[in-house]
Structure formats: C-alpha cells, structure tokens
Amino acid sequence: MAQQEDLFKKLVSHCKEYGFVFPSSEIYDGLGAVYDYGQNGVELKNNIKKYWWDSMTLLNENVVGIDSAIFMHPTIWKASGHVDAFNDPLIDNKDSKKRYRADVLIEEQIARYEDKINKEVEKAAKKFGDAFDKAQFLSTNPRVLENQAKKEELHTRFAKALNDSNLEDLRQIILDYEIVCPISGTRNWTEVRQFNLMFATEMGSTSDGAMKVYLRPETAQGIFVNFLNVQKTGRMKIPFGIAQIGKAFRNEIVARQFIFRMREFEQMEMQFFVRPGEELSWFAQWKETRMKWHKALGFGDHKYRFHDHEKLAHYANAATDIEFEMPFGFKEVEGIHSRTDFDLSSHEKFSGKKIQYFDPELNSSYVPYVIETSIGVDRMFLSVMSASYCEEVLNDGETRVVLKLPAALAPIKLAVLPLVKKDGLPEKARAIIDSLKFDFNCQYDEKDSIGKRYRRQDAIGTPFCITIDHDTLNDNCVTIRYRDTMEQERVSIEKISGIIADKVSMKNLFKQMV
C-alpha cells in the first residue's frame, strides 16, 4: 500500500515535470481541485477523446454526436432532480466533529417514535395474547398516543421546514426534539448549512433582469433536451444513441486525489434510446461493449472489474460501474445506467412538450427508455497514465522511466534524432520530419547523447524513435527504435510512414472490440 501511494506521488510529479498536468493558476498559489493539461497532456487527452468518439460514431451507424451548450435553461435542473438532490442541508456536531445531513437526523428521530410505538404494541400483544385488539390499543394507550402525537407534530414541522427550505427551522427542530449526535451523545450543534453542489452564475447584464443559471453538473441533459431535434432531423429510428463530450462542473465538498475528482471536469456520455421493456438486454450489451473498449488498450484484463449497484438511484432500474485499479485502489471510471424513461418523461412534464417516438413497427407512440454510458475523461486519463507508468531496471543496473502508452494514444508519435549534430545529419532529419509532419506528431532532438534522447522520449511515451546516422546519407535507411522493447530495426526512409501509420492507427484497438 505504501508502495502504491509512493507510485501515485511519482505519477503526479511525472505529470508535472513532463508537461502532462499542472495545478491551475499555480503562480497565484493554485485553485483548489482545478488542474490544467500541459503540452503533452492535451495531446493524450485529445487522443483518448478521439478513441471514444470514433468508437461511438464510426463503429455504430445508429449513434450520432452533438455538442450542447454548458448553459441551459434553469428548469432543466429541476426536471433532472439536481436542484433538489444537490442541496443537502448539513449540520456538524461540535463535540464529535461529525457532520450529518440534518434531514436524515430528523427522519431517524421520526423512525425512533415509530419504534417506540411498535415496541408498546409488541409488549401488549404478548401480554394479552388472543384477546389483543390492536386498533383499540393504538387509539387508547397513553404512551402510544403520546409518541404518535410527537411523531405527527415532528413530521408536520419537518415537512414545512423542508418545503420552505428553512434551515433555521431545521436546526430548531433538532434542538426541540433533543436529537443527539450518535457518536458524542451531545446536542452541541452548529448551524445548518446548505452546500449547493451546482455552480451558479447570472445571465443578463442588468441586475434586476438577470436569471440565475447553472454551469451544467452533467452533460446528459443536453442530450435529453435535444432528443427530438436529433431524432427528427437525423431521421433516427429507435434504437439509436446520441454521444457527447463536454465539460461539467460540480462544487465538490471534498475534491481530492489529483485529477480523479475535480470541480471542472470532462465527460464522454452516450445516451442510447430503446423500446420500453428492451432496456435490460441493451444494458447488458452496452456493459459488454464498454468493457471491451477499455480492455482493448491492453493494460491487462485484471485491472478492470464491474461494480453492480445494489442501491439504485431514483431514476435507474439497473446500474453498474466499470472500475479500474488506480494506484489508490479500484475506482469508478465509467458508469453504465439504465435510466428508464425518467429523464424524457420529466422533461415532458416540466416543459409541457410531448417527447415521444412513433414506432412504425408497433404502430404506437411511447417515451423511449434510456441506457446511459458515462465516462470521465480525466479519470480515464489518470487510469491510462497510471497503467502506463513504468520504472524498469536495465541490464546495466540503470533505471529508466517509461510511459508505455498505447501507440494510438501517445502524444508524440515519433522522434527524429540525428546521431550527431553535424555532417548533414540534422538536415536529413529535418527533411524526414517535413515528410511526416502532416500525418504524425513528430519531435526533433539533437541535444545530448543518443541514449539520453531515447530516455527523454521514453518519459513522455513516444513509441518510435527514428535515428539518422552517416550510412543514412548513402543508403537512405534509418533505424527505428521501439520504446517498449528498446529493439532496433533498419528500414528505408520511404517505409517509415507506412510502418508507423499502421502501428498508431486506432483501427487496431477497434478490431479488438468486435
């Protein structure tokens, strides 16, 4: 475990040192849980996005993409449930330093009154045996009536406070009913505070006419509200999917573990619309397809597992996570959810617009069911980095740090290196780059010894190094040096493009998915 934490620290340093990930606003002491991608990070991230996007839109003729705006009508977040769900009233106990959801504390108190009533009933039932009249007992026993009255009064006050979003009342209820902290047993409570997990801003330049809008906490809703637009203009027939890549924002209370949990992050989501009743078989199918997409990267099947949800969210009737073994344990990278017709129906209700599909085969209209696949780009980035980071001890006892990135994802595809920086070798190297730069991200380096240059490329995951020596000027051949094996191969210059094109193509990954 200590070794793994060590690895994680090294990974974070490596990301910084080699231009993959920087803390945001670093010269101003940083901004909590916000990170920037550097010159190599952005290439890797773009390649990950392309791998996902093409796997959705090229491999599936019934999946199309959109790019919806980050700002959306505020009512969308009422329809989606985020306005309610992202507003938990929290209260701290000053003695135990524990934090609780105020509404949960009160609900537990209501449950306690119920318990008391049930216990009285049990006791009486035992005592009176067959002669026990439950209805009679409930309506006459003084202890039952007292608890029943308290329960109802509490329930009424609680409902009113919740409805009014009155945080002071919530706290007063906790004090009045003498609710204690389960840990410390004291009633030494802080104020009730609300943590809005959505970022809000104002749209409209004048203060009185301004409308409160949110930065989207997920990209999915942009797909749902465009369902009809895409279905009609694209002449889409169910089943079909809509894919989207974009930024989302959450005001996380605890944002930690590097880019694993950020306040501004990027999602790749695909919502797949199906006939009601067929959703679970599609759910199973997408589960399998998505797992293949991960495993095709070749990091090892043992690094992945499903985590099926037992407790389902209010909108789902099946849900699973694809977890990846990060340096800090198995963590969720992707979620696959069967969302039923919750979202589209909710938007029907809130917008007053009919959102249905006429199915010519069934000769009827319905609100489609939805299978969602949702993957965090940044988490995927972290999983790729941690799976690729490698410290190898070589034969001579030296250690080399090498990023064994899949060639298709590598930020730099090849480095072109003149063995020495004279005798026309640099010029030859430049000429080779000029012929390859339209197809591949190339890097030129003539500084330091050849070995040192190889190691520099290893550290950023460049899969191929092309070395120009004196013979090159005569025989027009170069050496290709492979990152992972460090083996070398002599090939003619005309063949380089073909060799590398084949090895960096995403086709090789996609072929493993079918």
Next chain:
RNA sequence: GCGGUAAUAGCUCAGUUGGCAGAGCGGAAGCUUCCCAAGCUUCAGGUCGUGGGUUCGAACCCCAUUUACCGCUCCA
C-alpha cells in the same frame, strides 16, 4: 466544511541554537561523441506558498490565509 500534517530551484529534498540560500537530478549554450541518462566548460532558475507580527536580525518563533496530503463527512 471539520481535525491533523506539510509547503525551500522544473523534480526529489537538506538547511545545526534565530545569524551569507544549498545539493543531487533535470534544463539551456558550447566542445566532444557512430545507438540507450558517458565526459568537459559555461549559464539560467528562489521575496524560502502568501500576508501580518515578534526580534538588532526570521526559511526557522507566533497569528491569519492559500494549496496539497491523511482521517472524517458528502457523492444525483
């Protein structure tokens, strides 16, 4: 958000009792060099996270703040 710990060069870190700001690695320029971090020369980089305070004097002590890590807590 609470509690604890920490912050010194791009990275990893040292810095004695409060008394001149340091090392290794890395980077840049030059020389050398025909294949895996070789060698030599030179150079750049720091308001010691930030802001106050104590002191003749603060990287070091005190207060506040920011950021990160660990533990709580939360996670539609």
